[in-house]
Amino acid sequence: MADVIWCKKVVGGKPCNTVNYLDPYCFWNWEGKTNCAECGTVYYIYMIQGHMYRGPDEKPGEKPDMSPLYADKPLEGYTYYLPGVKGRTRPYECLPRHIYLGRADMVKFSIRGKPVRGWRPQPPSGGLAGQFPYKWDIKKLSPEVWAEYQEKRKKGEVKEW
Amino acid sequence: MAKDPRETRIEDLPGPKSPGELEEMKMPYEEYCRKAFDPGNEWAKPEALKGIRWLSCTMYIFTPHSAANLAELGADVIKIEIPRMGDAMRHTSPFNEAYLYPLHDTRPMTGTGFGFLNANSNERFLSMDYHIPEMVDVFYRLVKMSDGLTELYRPGTLDRWKMSYRYLQEMNPRFIYVWGGGFGYGPKVFGGSYDILGQAHAGLASITGMHEYMGGHPLKHSNWCIDWASGTMITHGILAAIHWRRKTGLGTMIEFSQVQTPTRISGYTFPLYGRFGIVRQRWGNWDTQLCVHGIILCGKSDFPDAQNPQDKFDARYVMVSAFNDPDFKELCDITGLKDFYGRYKAHKDRVDARPQVEIYTALEKWAADKTRTQVVKTLTDAGILAAPVMNDREVYECKHYRERGTLRWLDDPLYGDVLVASGHSVGMMTKTPRRTNWIWRPVGADNVGIYRDLLGIPLSKIEEWYNKAWI
Amino acid sequence: MVDKAKLTPEEYLATILVPEKGRETGHVCWDCKHLKPVLKGSKFPPADLIGWCTMIHWPFYWCITDFNVVKKCYAMEKGIYTPKKF
Ligand SMILES: [Zn+2]
Numbered sequence: 001m002a003d004v005i006w007c008k009k010v011v012g013g014k015p016c017n018t019v020n021y022l023d024p025y026c027f028w029n030w031e032g033k034t035n036c037a038e039c040g041t042v043y044y045i046y047m048i049q050g051h052m053y054r055g056p057d058e059k060p061g062e063k064p065d066m067s068p069l070y071a072d073k074p075l076e077g078y079t080y081y082l083p084g085v086k087g088r089t090r091p092y093e094c095l096p097r098h099i100y101l102g103r104a105d106m107v108k109f110s111i112r113g114k115p116v117r118g119w120r121p122q123p124p125s126g127g128l129a130g131q132f133p134y135k136w137d138i139k140k141l142s143p144e145v146w147a148e149y150q151e152k153r154k155k156g157e158v159k160e161w
Numbered sequence: 162m163a164k165d166p167r168e169t170r171i172e173d174l175p176g177p178k179s180p181g182e183l184e185e186m187k188m189p190y191e192e193y194c195r196k197a198f199d200p201g202n203e204w205a206k207p208e209a210l211k212g213i214r215w216l217s218c219t220m221y222i223f224t225p226h227s228a229a230n231l232a233e234l235g236a237d238v239i240k241i242e243i244p245r246m247g248d249a250m251r252h253t254s255p256f257n258e259a260y261l262y263p264l265h266d267t268r269p270m271t272g273t274g275f276g277f278l279n280a281n282s283n284e285r286f287l288s289m290d291y292h293i294p295e296m297v298d299v300f301y302r303l304v305k306m307s308d309g310l311t312e313l314y315r316p317g318t319l320d321r322w323k324m325s326y327r328y329l330q331e332m333n334p335r336f337i338y339v340w341g342g343g344f345g346y347g348p349k350v351f352g353g354s355y356d357i358l359g360q361a362h363a364g365l366a367s368i369t370g371m372h373e374y375m376g377g378h379p380l381k382h383s384n385w386c387i388d389w390a391s392g393t394m395i396t397h398g399i400l401a402a403i404h405w406r407r408k409t410g411l412g413t414m415i416e417f418s419q420v421q422t423p424t425r426i427s428g429y430t431f432p433l434y435g436r437f438g439i440v441r442q443r444w445g446n447w448d449t450q451l452c453v454h455g456i457i458l459c460g461k462s463d464f465p466d467a468q469n470p471q472d473k474f475d476a477r478y479v480m481v482s483a484f485n486d487p488d489f490k491e492l493c494d495i496t497g498l499k500d501f502y503g504r505y506k507a508h509k510d511r512v513d514a515r516p517q518v519e520i521y522t523a524l525e526k527w528a529a530d531k532t533r534t535q536v537v538k539t540l541t542d543a544g545i546l547a548a549p550v551m552n553d554r555e556v557y558e559c560k561h562y563r564e565r566g567t568l569r570w571l572d573d574p575l576y577g578d579v580l581v582a583s584g585h586s587v588g589m590m591t592k593t594p595r596r597t598n599w600i601w602r603p604v605g606a607d608n609v610g611i612y613r614d615l616l617g618i619p620l621s622k623i624e625e626w627y628n629k630a631w632i
Numbered sequence: 633m634v635d636k637a638k639l640t641p642e643e644y645l646a647t648i649l650v651p652e653k654g655r656e657t658g659h660v661c662w663d664c665k666h667l668k669p670v671l672k673g674s675k676f677p678p679a680d681l682i683g684w685c686t687m688i689h690w691p692f693y694w695c696i697t698d699f700n701v702v703k704k705c706y707a708m709e710k711g712i713y714t715p716k717k718f
Contacts (some may be wrong), residue, residue, distance in 0.1 A: 046641075053636060053644050112570065114578035120262040121269040128620060129612075129627040130266040130288065130605035134574045161563065161570075372691050438695035440684060449691070514691045 002027045002050035005043055005068070007036040009058070016041070017075055020068040024050055026090075035064035037071035037081045037088040066090060108145050113158035115149050117142075197591040200566030208235020209593035213403070216241060216303060216310040217284065218291075221250045222356070222385050223419055224313040224341040225280040226392025231399065232283035233584035233595040239303070239611060240281055244288040244630050247604035250277050261576045265604040273601060279583040280392070283598045287612075288605035288632050292322050296631055302616055304329050309337030309399065309412070316342055316350050326414040336412040337402045339395055345418030354419045356385035363423035368430060371445040379443070391422040444514075451484040452512040453492060453520060456550060459536050460529035463549070471552045478550035479536045481524065484508060488545055495543045496527040565589070573600050608632055642711070653682045659702045661685065665711020668693065 002024040007016040018038035022045075027034075031046040031054075042064050043056035067090040072080035084091035106119035115138050123141055125132045139146045152158050163170050177183035188196070213236035217228035225240070225248070232238040242248055245265050254260055254274025262272040265288075291300040304310065310329070312319055319325045319340075326338035343354020352358075360366045360381045371377025395417045402413040424431065430441045441449075446456035456478050463476035483492040486508065493502035501520055505511035511520060528536050533549050540547035551559065557580070562568045571581045576599075584595035612618045612632070626632045636644055651669030654662065659682060661667040669683035684693035687707040696702060 048641055048645050049648050051644075051648050053641060110570075110578040110580065112578070114570070114572075116261075116577040116579065117575065118259070118261045118272075118577075120260075120272060122263040124269065125266045125603075125606075127266075127609065129608040129623050129632060130603060131609040132266075132575060132603050132606040134599075134602075136575045136577065138577070374686075374691070433692075434695075437689075438697070439689050440693040440695060442691045442693060444691055 002047060003052050005034070005036065005045070005056050007039060007041060009036065009039050009041045011039045018071050018073050020071045022047070023069040026066060026069070030066075032065035033059055033062055035067055035088075037068055037085070038073070040087075108148070109152070112161060113152050115142075115145050198565075198589045198594070200564075200585070200589070201569075203594040203596040207593055208596075209590070210234040210236040213237065213309075214239070214307040215399075216307050217281075218310060218312040218314075218319075219341070220248050220313060221253075222280045222388035223354075223391045224311050224339070224395070225250070226389055227311050227339065227341065227395035227399065227417075229280050229282050229284065229583075230393060230396035230587075232281075233587070233597060235593070236308075238284040239287050239307075239607070240284045241287050241289050241291065242604050244290055244632055245604065247273070247288075248277065248281070250274075250280065251604075253277075263603060273603070277601055278581070279600075281601045282581075282583050283596075284601070285607035285611065286602045286605060287607055290631050291324070293631060296626075297323075299612075299616065299618075300324065301332060304336060305333050306615070307333075308335070308403070309339065311339040311341060311395065311399075313341045315353070316340070316346060326412075330412060330414075334411060335406055337399060337406065337415070338412065339399065339415040339417065341391070341395055341417045341419065343419050345416055345421070347418075356388040356419075357381050359387040359391070359419045359423055363420045364427060364430065365423035368427065368441050368443050370443045372443050375445065377443055377445060387419065387422050390426065391417065391419045394422060394425070447517055447521060450512065451482070452508070452517050453481055453483045453489060453524070455517075455521060456480050457521060457524050457528055457536075459525075459531050459533050461532040461535075463533045469554075472554070475552060476549070477533050479528070479533055479540075480548050480550060481540060482546040483540075484512075491543050492540070492545055495539060495545075496524060498523050498527065571597055571600065575602060576600060605632065651683065653698060657682050657698050657701065659696065659698075660705060660708055661696055661702055663710060664705070664708045666707060666709060667696070 002022050004022060005020040007018045007020060009016045016036060016039040018036055020034070020036055022034070027045075027047050028050050029048060033042050033044050035042050042059045042062050044054070044059050045052060045056050046054035067088065069083050069090050069092060070081065071089060072078055081089045083089050107116060108119060110116050117136055117138075127133065138149070149158075163173070172178055177186050187193070210231055213231065215228055215231050215236050215238045217225060217238055217240040219225040219228060219240070228238045228240070240248075245267055247264060251264060251273040252271075253276040254272075255276060259275035260272030261275075263269045264271040264273055289296055289299065291297065317325075320327065326336070326340075329336050329338060342350075343358070344350060344352045354362075360369075361379075365387070366379040366381050369382065370380030395415065398415045398417065402415060406412060433439050433441060448454040459477045459479055461477065462473055464472040467473040467476075481492070483489050486506065489505075489508075489511070490502050493499055498520075501511075501523065505516050505520070510516060531539075537547045537549050549555075556562060557568060567586050568580065568582050569585055571579050573579050579600055581597050581600065583600075584597045587595055608627070609620070609623060612623050612626075613620060623632070636647070639647070649669070650672040652672050652674065653670070661682065664685075664687075666685055666687035667683050668686050670681050680697050680699065682696050682698050685696055685705075685707070686693055687709075688694055688705065
């Protein structure tokens with residue numbers, strides 16, 4: 001972390017007490033205005049080589065140029081703002097697509113429409129000591145996928161490439 | 162026919178009658194190559210390493226890849242994994258998506274991730290906890306009937322278990338033994354290693370990426386290229402050792418330190434430092450030895466309406482090469498940068514850093530109102546080497562790779578339809594081509610095939626070991 | 633502690649990047665903006681360097697040793713890289 005802005009702005013009678021993390025990739029050598037993720041106070045900062053050269057100075061009424069990536073409140077039970085909370089933290093552009101964040105995707109067909117075996121749970125091997133039969137017979141082991149495959153074939157959704 | 166039937170005359174034989182005719186009958190080179198390599202029919206040809214048996218006591222990519230190379234060339238590679246757990250790489254999927262189930266009979270809800278791909282193809286999968294006293298003998302028996310082994314343990318671990326080269330060589334003097342360590346012996350002997358550490362520690366990352374003055378940082382390659390390259394280099398060593406053994410009958414120990422590989426592929430970096438005290442710096446998408454020879458950014462995307470940002474925003478890069486004088490002149494002519502040719506007629510003038518900055522800046526300015534396709538077409542029409550920077554979707558669509566069989570669909574016997582590059586993406590061979598038969602199998606899938614059929618251990622014993630989790 | 637409010641960005645940078653060696657080595661490089669000095673406390677690279685010249689072999693860096701004193705240089709350009717004594 002290049003530096004943080006520990007916001008002490010008094011809001012509603014008590015200090016905001018939020019740590020705004022200034023990630024080095026964006027803030028290492030940067031001059032501009034950034035906001036506190038909690039109370040929205042705008043601060044002017046000028047960072048050189050990851051060190052705070054000017055600021056943070058409050059700039060009431062001005063708009064921030066860039067938000068911090070992440071913020072938390074370590075003294076108050078670690079509530080936090082993950083990247084990409086609208087109006088508070090900056091979205092992390094490399095964030096995986098939503099389908100990468102949940103449970104594993106149970107794909108039944110490859111992109112050309114032929115069946116794959118990639119879902120769970122799988123039937124046990126039926127062999128000794130984890131011995132697996134080398135030919136996976138889709139018709140026998142997953143009749144419903146086989147039926148779906150036949151449908152796809154009829155509709156012309158199965159391609160060779 | 163000749164009068165004397167014992168006489169053979171060239172005109173009676175089938176085929177060409179003179180060198181001239183032979184020349185005429187030769188098929189065009191392209192056609193010859195297609196026929197000789199015949200991608201897709203690899204399975205009709207023999208395998209170069211058939212008869213070699215290799216033990217792979219490995220994990221992740223670096224050392225497993227050294228054995229997968231052998232397996233793709235036809236060796237019988239036995240991958241020995243921790244019972245029920247397997248290679249840690251199996252649990253390292255890209256993000257949280259691509260798992261193929263199951264991992265093991267006892268773990269139906271756990272799968273093997275795509276990260277495991279290409280590093281273990283065509284192998285047989287044995288599970289064995291070989292460091293417990295009960296299994297040591299079984300391990301030794303495998304050693305006696307194998308040609309070699311690759312391991313990646315911390316230095317001296319297998320020596321402590323009496324399984325290092327010093328011990329195995331006495332059981333099997335023809336044994337070839339590979340220790341693939343992070344650093345190898347030396348001051349950093351106990352340092353573990355990862356690909357990223359190899360890239361960082363041996364100076365590769367420091368010369369990758371944009372120059373510091375352009376705001377660049379040292380970069381690692383997105384893929385674990387040092388793991389893959391190191392594994393391949395081990396395989397070179399193994400093949401040389403096999404050849405040596407044919408002559409002498411003796412095995413070898415190969416010690417391969419992963420952080421060595423980046424130094425091998427760093428070109429002139431170290432000689433330059435040694436002679437002049439000059440520290441090489443990053444030079445991004447340009448080239449320190451050739452100019453023009455780099456990647457430029459065009460103004461417009463080829464797919465402005467695409468949803469995928471990799472198509473929408475990244476379909477704008479073009480690789481251009483026009484470093485020799487006529488090409489550079491042509492490039493200057495068609496891009497309207499005539500004065501550059503006047504100023505930098507000789508290659509040694511334009512290869513300097515400052516001219517490069519000027520030239521590439523001007524080229525990008527010229528390309529600012531063009532799409533990638535327009536730029537490539539304009540340049541190739543003028544006879545200049547130019548190619549779009551393609552993402553993997555475009556590589557998949559590209560006919561070139563499809564026709565040569567670089568990328569292909571494999572109907573994996575266990576996992577179904579998988580798009581693979583693996584063995585087919587390495588060089589082609591007319592007589593003994595590499596091939597991918599299957600991507601991998603579950604942990605211990607070949608237990609019976611090896612313990613019973615190879616070692617003659619009765620099924621009751623195998624079941625007992627399995628229940629005790631020794632295998 | 634110097635008052636950073638009075639420093640220009642370049643002067644401030646010089647207070648962050650404190651070099652291991654200084655003018656006593658006699659190199660003209662200490663007045664040159666192309667010097668990238670070895671920082672204080674670095675164990676690596678070897679101690680006989682005062683730093684690197686980022687210019688004369690640009691885009692590469694040239695190691696400036698302390699025993700090879702650079703008295704004049706065609707690439708010399710005035711600039712602040714080392715702090716003057718504050
Ligand atoms: Zn606040």
